[in-house]
Amino acid sequence: MAGPGRNSRRASSRKGFALLVVIWGLGAISLLVLSFLTTGRLRLQTAFNLAGAARGQSIAEAAANLAILALIEEKDARRGPQEPPAHDGAPRFCSLGGAEVAVAIEDESGKIDLNAASEDFLRQALAGLLGVDPAAADAISRRIAEFRTPPEPDAPKQQEMGDKPFAPKRAAFQTILELDQVAGIDQPTFRALKPFVTVYSRADGADPHVAPPALLATLLGMAPNQIAALAAAPFPNALDRADPRFPSQFLLTSARGAFVIHVESLIAGGSGAVWEAAIELDPSDGSPYAIREIRHSPARFLDDLRAMDGGRAALRPC
Known part of the structure; x- marks a missing residue:
């Protein structure tokens, strides 16, 4: 017959093993929870970055459209006494949709x-x-x-x-x-x-x-x-x-009708975007303008935009 001491030791051993199982189970659950939280945080950050990039790209394209409209207005102004501005690629900084924006217009007749x-x-x-x-x-x-x-x-x-x-x-x-x-x-x-x-320029x-x-x-x-x-x-x-x-x-002094528009945007949080295209005013199909190329271009004015970050109120609207 087993004595009472042996039974007590067996019961104690079973309790110790059960405790180890519980501790191991809690550890595994903790690791799963931690993994879930980490994955969720990464997915949230990725979604935030994608949303920021999309917003920056939309703002850049909106600023480019405003620049195209300004060029069309300048084309009409050439018929009057006022000479439109020369576009040599110098950046103009402005604000649009809560972002700092750089717009550079290059007249292709200078190239x-x-x-x-x-x-x-x-x-x-x-x-x-x-x-x-x-x-x-x-x-x-x-x-x-x-x-x-x-x-x-x-x-x-x-x-x-x-x-x-x-x-x-x-x-x-x-x-x-x-x-x-x-x-x-x-x-x-x-x-x-x-x-x-x-x-x-064709010249x-x-x-x-x-x-x-x-x-x-x-x-x-x-x-x-x-x-x-x-x-x-x-x-x-x-x-x-x-x-x-x-x-x-x-020396070339012919009428200017083709431009490259380069736009960069920087939104709060640091997300930015670049949009660049070659456009032609008064194309042969009778439309006001035509986009001839959309190009991949590196950022040129990102450092300037970062230096202005937070100073949107001081910039003129685009």
């Missing part, structure tokens, strides 16, 4: 047209903008001209591909993004030239009143360090848009 620019214009502009010697600038300008020029009917097929996995297009540029398909233009060169080229020359500051400095024959400084930080600047040193053979 280098990849299809219409002569090799002389390309050579002079590229030498200054890229900081290369005349021989290198000449080689790049010849490759751009080769890329855009249709072959002669009886000419042999072009087989030379250079550093690209394909032969030159031998047709007009449809977008500036095709510039990186030109032999000899690597990604750093493409990024350096992208702010200064267009396919919409051999640039309007000095709206040319990007670094391009204007190049055509004025300014020093390489000054050109580089203006390429890195274009605004503000002390350039004279009526400087007589601007080469007369490249």
Whole structure:
């Protein structure tokens, strides 16, 4: 027969095991609750970030639409005595929907047209903008001209591909993004030239009143360090848009009808968005304007917007 001491020890052992099971169960439940709370917090933060990004994008697009309407009004004002403002890409800061907004409008008539620019214009502009010697600038300008020029009917097929996995297009540029398909233009060169080229001015020359500051400095024959400084930080600047040193053979004063609109927004909490597009006023279909391209673009004015964060009341409405 088992004595009372042995029974007592067995009962105590069962109670200890039950206690361990209870403790283990409570631990498992606690881990499940913690995991649920963590997952819920992450999902909530993700949803908050997505909502902020969507709101910032909506505000950026709204500001872009307001800028397009302003350009249409300016176009009508050209028929009157008042000269509309020149759009050289300088940012304008304003507030919209509780967000700080930067709006930059670039008149494409101030840029280098990849299809219409002569090799002389390309050579002079590229030498200054890229900081290369005349021989290198000449080689790049010849490759751009080769890329855009249709072959002669009886000419042999072009087989030379250079550093690209394909032969030159031998047709007009449809977008500036095709510039990186030109032999000899690597990604750093493409990024350096992208702010200064267009396919919409359709002219051999640039309007000095709206040319990007670094391009204007190049055509004025300014020093390489000054050109580089203006390429890195274009605004503000002390350039004279009526400087007589601007080469007369490249002077363009035609009507402005194509623009790139770059908008950035920053909402409370730090979420921001960028919207950029090339538009044309009075397109051939009779509509007031047409969006020719919507581009992916990095932020340019985010630091300025962050410095203004919380100062929306001091900004003018967009």
